[in-house]
Amino acid sequence: MSESNSQKGSDVTGRQSLLKNTLVSWAGHLVFIIAGFIMPRIIDDTIGQSALGIWDFGWSIVSYLRISGLGFTSSVTRYVGTYRAAGEFDKLRGAVTTVAFIQVCMALLVATAVIGLYFLLPTQFADKLAGHTEEAQWVVLFLGLGFSFELALQTSRGVITGYHKWGLQNGIASGFYTLNVICMIIALKLGGGLKEIAMVYFIVTLMAELTRVTVVFKVCPEMRIAPKLASMAHAKTMFNFGGKTLITDLVPILSIQTVYIFLLSNLGPASLAVFARPFSLIRHVETFMKKFAHVLVPTVGAVQQSGKLKELQDLLFSAAKYAAALALTMMIPFVVFGDVLMQVWMGSDYVNIPLIVLLGCGFFLPISQQPSFRFLMGMNEHGYIAMRAALAFVASLSIGIPILDSIGWSLDRAAWIVLVPELLAYGILVPIHASRVLQIPLWRYLHRAFGVPLLCALPYLLTLLGIKMAMPESPVSAMGYGALAGGLVLFVMFWLLLFPEKVKRKFQKLLPAAAR
Numbered sequence: 001m002s003e004s005n006s007q008k009g010s011d012v013t014g015r016q017s018l019l020k021n022t023l024v025s026w027a028g029h030l031v032f033i034i035a036g037f038i039m040p041r042i043i044d045d046t047i048g049q050s051a052l053g054i055w056d057f058g059w060s061i062v063s064y065l066r067i068s069g070l071g072f073t074s075s076v077t078r079y080v081g082t083y084r085a086a087g088e089f090d091k092l093r094g095a096v097t098t099v100a101f102i103q104v105c106m107a108l109l110v111a112t113a114v115i116g117l118y119f120l121l122p123t124q125f126a127d128k129l130a131g132h133t134e135e136a137q138w139v140v141l142f143l144g145l146g147f148s149f150e151l152a153l154q155t156s157r158g159v160i161t162g163y164h165k166w167g168l169q170n171g172i173a174s175g176f177y178t179l180n181v182i183c184m185i186i187a188l189k190l191g192g193g194l195k196e197i198a199m200v201y202f203i204v205t206l207m208a209e210l211t212r213v214t215v216v217f218k219v220c221p222e223m224r225i226a227p228k229l230a231s232m233a234h235a236k237t238m239f240n241f242g243g244k245t246l247i248t249d250l251v252p253i254l255s256i257q258t259v260y261i262f263l264l265s266n267l268g269p270a271s272l273a274v275f276a277r278p279f280s281l282i283r284h285v286e287t288f289m290k291k292f293a294h295v296l297v298p299t300v301g302a303v304q305q306s307g308k309l310k311e312l313q314d315l316l317f318s319a320a321k322y323a324a325a326l327a328l329t330m331m332i333p334f335v336v337f338g339d340v341l342m343q344v345w346m347g348s349d350y351v352n353i354p355l356i357v358l359l360g361c362g363f364f365l366p367i368s369q370q371p372s373f374r375f376l377m378g379m380n381e382h383g384y385i386a387m388r389a390a391l392a393f394v395a396s397l398s399i400g401i402p403i404l405d406s407i408g409w410s411l412d413r414a415a416w417i418v419l420v421p422e423l424l425a426y427g428i429l430v431p432i433h434a435s436r437v438l439q440i441p442l443w444r445y446l447h448r449a450f451g452v453p454l455l456c457a458l459p460y461l462l463t464l465l466g467i468k469m470a471m472p473e474s475p476v477s478a479m480g481y482g483a484l485a486g487g488l489v490l491f492v493m494f495w496l497l498l499f500p501e502k503v504k505r506k507f508q509k510l511l512p513a514a515a516r
Contacts (some may be wrong), residue, residue, distance in 0.1 A: 030174075037345060038181065038185075039181060040280070040346065041345060042185060044346065044347075049269075049270045050268075050269045050270050051135070051193070051194055052269075052273040053268070053271075053273040053276075054129065054135055054194060055194060055197075056269075057136060057261070057269065057272065058140050058198070060257040060260040061143075062144055063253050063256075065110050065148075066147065066253060067254075068106045068109065068110050075099065076095065076162060076238070077162045078162070079091075079095050079162070080162025081163075083095065089222045092223075093222075093223070093224045094234045096155055097224075097230045098229075098230040098238060099158070099238055103155055107148045107151040107152035110144070111145060114140065114144030114145055114147075117141075118137050118141045129264075132194075135193060135194040138198055139194050141198070143201060145202055146201055147205075149205060149209055153213050156209075156212045156216045157212065160212070163220050165220075168215065169212075172212050173208070176205075177208075179207075180204040180205075184201070187200055248382060248425075251392070251422060252418075255397070256279065258397060259275075259415075259417050259418055260272055260275070262404075263411075263414055267409055274349065274411065275355070277346055277350050278338065278352070278359055281334065285331065285334070286366075289323060289326065289327060289367050289368070289370045290370055292322075292326070292371055309439070312438060313438050316372065316445075320372050320434075322371075323368050323369070324368045324449050324450050324453040325452070325453040325456060325457075327367045328453055328457040331361075333483070333486065334359075336468055337464070337475075337478075337482060338356035339353050339475075340476060340478070343475070344476060352412070355412045355415055362415075362419040363423075365426075366423055366426040366427040369426050369427055369430040373385060373434075376433065379437065381437045385425055385429055385430060388429055389422075389425035389426070389429075392420065392421035392425050395421070396418075396420045396421045400417035400420075431445055431446065455493070455497060456497055459489050459493060460490045460493065463482070463485050
């Protein structure tokens with residue numbers, strides 16, 4: 001069977017499987033959410049709050065190293081989807097081969113830098129690490145080498161998602177992450193420390209990446225790594241797209257990780273651990289949204305190839321509306337019951353109500369606009385946002401850090417440094433630019449994106465607030481009752497105003513089957 005014929009009858013744009021791919025991505029990410037609740041508490045209970053701060057510090061260093069990916073994974077996802085839809089398989093192979101070669105070279109540089117950091121930490125951070133210098137060295141070494149191996153083989157991720165095999169991608173990621181968490185817990189329970197769990201991460205990461213590479217050639221039959229197809233033209237094309245993606249990824253990575261390091265230096269590892277917990281919950285919500293948003297990238301690229309503007313506009317309206325509804329569903333309970341959740345999860349030492357409310361309210365817009373931003377990415381129209389996000393990030397750090405050095409560092413003040421550039425770039429500029437690119441009046445975009453979700457969310461918010469105020473002596477019970485009552489209210493509102501008729505019919509068919 002020829003390559004072109006093999007595509008007949010298949011949904012190469014991925015639009016027909018958007019919902020399925022999104023649900024699969026969300027299901028896979030539940031493993032990371034559960035682990036995100038389990039591991040910090042176990043680390044805190046077994047080896048202490050300061051050790052948890054060192055673990056967060058290690059991941060901060062690795063987050064800086066992720067810049068070396070140059071945004072190429074998103075490039076591969078986008079162009080594999082686009083070239084496959086157009087039947088241009090030589091271009092597909094050339095793009096993948098070129099990126100694979102570049103990423104192997106970058107991985108070698110990252111591994112060298114990690115080894116250098118291992119020896120540099122005692123001379124630069126010994127007085128900041130509160131007696132945990134040796135542990136920090138091992139954490140940075142094993143986490144960093146694990147990432148370098150991941151980077152070397154990262155092209156396989158872009159190929160899998162470019163082929164819309166999101167179930168496979170998330171199955172591998174969640175399966176090996178589950179194994180990672182189980183092995184880390186065993187290591188801690190057997191008396192291990194940060195060095196041992198970092199070593200576990202390194203070993204399991206090797207296993208996961210080798211597995212992913214092995215399955216690529218089985219599920220993507222047109223895929224070949226052919227060195228003769230690599231070219232500078234492919235490198236320029238992929239870097240042009242990936243560079244803009246890299247800049248957009250730099251803003252959240254560098255802002256939060258830079259603040260982490262300044263908090264460690266000014267307030268110590270224990271305060272960093274307190275600061276990182278609510279931020280980790282926000283990032284889980286953001287990742288949940290990105291799982292939906294990432295599915296759009298190859299689909300939008302393929303639809304754009306057909307030149308159907310009206311189809312793109314309708315897809316944007318749907319994505320923006322459901323994204324706003326989902327963001328409100330998750331952020332409202334975070335604001336109302338975040339203090340209770342933190343108390344139950346980590347204990348009273350980790351409760352900081354001003355920080356929780358600030359994060360919950362401030363990150364709603366940036367998170368809700370993730371699908372719209374990824375939509376722009378699928379159209380290769382995200383450079384405008386990328387440059388302004390970078391400027392906002394530089395301005396926030398340049399102004400915010402000297403001010404806090406002068407007036408004093410606190411957790412909620414530090415949060416503003418992270419929040420401001422994300423709010424400006426992704427919360428405000430994204431809808432403006434998306435409306436311009438898709439030739440939509442801004443008022444129409446805002447109405448279609450936020451009108452129905454806000455109407456649904458108002459009784460949901462009032463229900464949660466009412467229950468919390470009615471049960472001040474039983475906050476945990478109030479959170480439970482709020483989840484039940486609020487969930488019911490939200491479902492009714494979604495049923496009346498949000499769910500499309502197709503979804504309602506499917507749900508109605510499921511009820512008799514469930515009753516039997």
